[in-house]
Amino acid sequence: MTDSLKLSTIPHVAFVPINDKDKAIAFYRDQLGLTLIEDQSPFALIFDLNGTILRATFVGDFKPQQFTILGWSVPDIEASVKELTAAGVAFTRYPGMNDSHPLSIWTAPGGTQIAWFTDPFGNTLSLQQNP
Known part of the structure; x- marks a missing residue:
């Protein structure tokens, strides 16, 4: 690892798969209390996890x-x-x-x-x- 890239010292991003914008907002914002930072539909919804980004990514059908x-x-x-x-x-x-x-x-x-x-x-x- 080079001195210029120390992944342990830079912000990270968490991901969660979703397939319905309204359900995701109702759950992650309204029930869990996360702040919705940005709606990047149809790609993702961006929430704040106490300084960490949670990227709720639209993935269509998934298991x-x-x-x-x-x-x-x-x-x-x-x-x-x-x-x-x-x-x-x-x-x-x-x-x-x-x-x-x-x-x-x-x-x-x-x-x-x-x-x-x-x-x-x-x-x-x-x-x-x-x-």
């Missing part, structure tokens, strides 16, 4: 991946889950999760707590709180 593609590290996962639930976000309970947690929060062996949800396109997103 969502079965793993998390975007996540947030939160200081209080229970409060965050409750707030998003109040905004209409439904959290996912996977087979094998501890079914006793009323908010669908799973605790990993290392102590990290994770809660998963999907966007209107089937993309898996998550919240996590580190121990």
Whole structure:
């Protein structure tokens, strides 16, 4: 790596596939509270992720991946889950999760707590709180 290009020191861009502008705006802006920076239809919608660009890219028909593609590290996962639930976000309970947690929060062996949800396109997103 040359001294002029240090990817760890320059801003990065996150991507999420979408296929419907109205659903994407309703979810990412209105439910999750992200700021819509620019509408570049028919190519992408640009949202602010606390200084990082989220490029919601129009891809037509696609099959969502079965793993998390975007996540947030939160200081209080229970409060965050409750707030998003109040905004209409439904959290996912996977087979094998501890079914006793009323908010669908799973605790990993290392102590990290994770809660998963999907966007209107089937993309898996998550919240996590580190121990």
